[in-house]
Amino acid sequence: MRASLGTSHADSLLQKECDMNHMVKVLHTAKTETTGDRDNGTSRSSDGLLDIRLSTPGSARIGTNPEQLFAAGWSASFANAIALVARKRKIALPAKVSIDAEVDLNFGDGGYFLSTRLNVRLPGLERSVAKDMVDEAEKICPYSKATRDNIGVTIKLI
Amino acid sequence: MTEKLLFTGNTHNTNGPAGGARSTDGRLDVKLPAPHPAAEQLFGAAWSACYMGAIELAAAQRKIKLPDGLAVDAEIDLNLAGSAFFLRARLNVSVPGVERDQAQTLIDTAHTICPYSKAVHGNIEVTTTLV
Numbered sequence: 258m259r260a261s262l263g264t265s266h267a268d269s270l271l272q273k274e275c276d277m278n279h280m281v282k283v284l285h286t287a288k289t290e291t292t293g294d295r296d297n298g299t300s301r302s303s304d305g306l307l308d309i310r311l312s313t314p315g316s317a318r319i320g321t322n323p324e325q326l327f328a329a330g331w332s333a334s335f336a337n338a339i340a341l342v343a344r345k346r347k348i349a350l351p352a353k354v355s356i357d358a359e360v361d362l363n364f365g366d367g368g369y370f371l372s373t374r375l376n377v378r379l380p381g382l383e384r385s386v387a388k389d390m391v392d393e394a395e396k397i398c399p400y401s402k403a404t405r406d407n408i409g410v411t412i413k414l415i
Numbered sequence: 416m417t418e419k420l421l422f423t424g425n426t427h428n429t430n431g432p433a434g435g436a437r438s439t440d441g442r443l444d445v446k447l448p449a450p451h452p453a454a455e456q457l458f459g460a461a462w463s464a465c466y467m468g469a470i471e472l473a474a475a476q477r478k479i480k481l482p483d484g485l486a487v488d489a490e491i492d493l494n495l496a497g498s499a500f501f502l503r504a505r506l507n508v509s510v511p512g513v514e515r516d517q518a519q520t521l522i523d524t525a526h527t528i529c530p531y532s533k534a535v536h537g538n539i540e541v542t543t544t545l546v
Contacts, residue, residue, distance in 0.1 A: 281496045287455030291463035292486045294471055300460035307445070307456040311464050314422045314440075321443035323461035323531065324424025329436035330457030332428035333447045337454075338500075340430070354430040362530060365418035369530040399493060399500040400458070403535045 295323055328358035328373070331400040335375060338394035338401075348390070351381045357415075372409040379414065388414050455502070459489035462531040466506065469525035469532070474513075479521070482512035488546075504535075505542045519545055 288303035297318065298311040312320030336356055343350040357376040362369065379387040391414050395401045404410065425439040428447070435446040436457075447453045467487055474481045488507040493500060510518040522543055526532040535541065 281494055284493045284495055284500075285455070287459050287489075287491045287493075289456055289459035289463060289489045289491075290486065291460060291467065291489065292484075293464075294467040294485075295464040296468070298464050298467065300464060302456040302460070307453065307460060309443070309460065312442075314424075319442060321438065322422070322424060323465040324422060325426055325438040325443040326424075326457045326461035326464075327531070328424045328426040329428065329438070329443060329445060329447075330454040330461065332426060332436060333457070334454040336428060336430050336434075350430070352430075356428040358424075358426050358428065360424045362421045362423075363418055364421055368528060369421075369533075371530045371534050397500060399502045400454070402500075403502050403539045405538055407536055407538065408534045 324360040324362050324371075327371075328360040331360075331373070331398075332356040332358040332375065334400050335377075335394055335398045338398040339377070339379070339390055341397065342390045342393045346390070348382070348386065351379055353380050354378065370408065371404075373404075374411045374413070376413050376415045384414070455491040455493055458502075459491045459504075462491075462504070462529070463487040463489045463506065465531050466508075466525055466529045469529035470508070470510065470521050472528055473521045473524040476524075477517075477521075479513060479517060481510070484511040485509065501539065502535075503540045505544065507544050507546045509546050515545065 289300050289307065291300040292298055293311065295311050296313045299309065300311065301308045310320035311322060312318035314322055336354060339354060340350055355378045359374045361372045363372060377391050379390065391412060395412055401410065426436045426443065427439065428436045437444045445453060467485055470485060471481060486509045490505040492503040494503055508522050510521060522545055526543065
């Protein structure tokens with residue numbers, strides 16, 4: 258009995274190690290080529306689906322900026338994370354999920370830094386259920402993980 | 416020194432087949448039909464643009480003149496290990512017309528300036544290559 262417990266423990270450790278070392282799967286790689294800078298540059302993805310001009314906020318040049326791009330990217334990923342949580346919990350996702358994201362570019366003693374707010378709407382779901390889904394999404398969203406403890410993040414269910 | 420908010424990027428994102436992201440000023444307006452891998456492209460573009468600004472700042476601090484032609488090719492992987500999603504990034508930087516040692520110093524210093532590099536520092540694997 259003890260031996261079999263030991264084996265199963267080892268198996269589970271081995272499984273974990275496999276997960277860590279061999280079972281990493283690259284789902285996709287996004288490639289972008291950017292020239293110029295945040296004030297006057299352009300950026301294009303290798304598949305051509307993203308093709309944008311960059312400009313200083315408030316300037317006459319038509320273009321977007323890194324903070325808008327990051328807000329859009331994070332939100333898209335966070336929406337996927339919410340959808341994944343809903344699927345796992347067999348909760349029907351509302352048709353009108355929306356996320357308003359705000360990404361601040363700040364300057365302080367330590368130089369430039371970011372802070373973000375994600376305001377999530379899950380209309381039609383009970384508030385406690387929706388809150389739970391948002392909390393779980395924050396744990397699994399790769400952008401939330403990538404920035405954890407490095408920047409201020411406020412995620413609100415509204 | 417007190418902190419100063421320089422700028423806030425605002426976007427509104429919606430789901431579904433007609434989903435997308437739109438900035439409040441209307442200057443960014445992209446369709447994001449799932450499962451299109453747009454998030455990683457957007458992050459690659461955001462980081463690269465800001466990172467190039469940081470390289471320019473590092474050059475200005477050292478009074479190094481940067482010729483035109485600075486470029487960053489970013490590759491952002493979305494990975495899955497078990498059931499956990501995570502990111503990995505490669506930034507391939509071209510700094511033409513600057514001596515290699517100097518260029519390397521600039522791209523290393525830029526990571527300590529760029530707020531996107533700082534935001535992911537220690538949390539994801541980042542490889543920066545001078546090409």
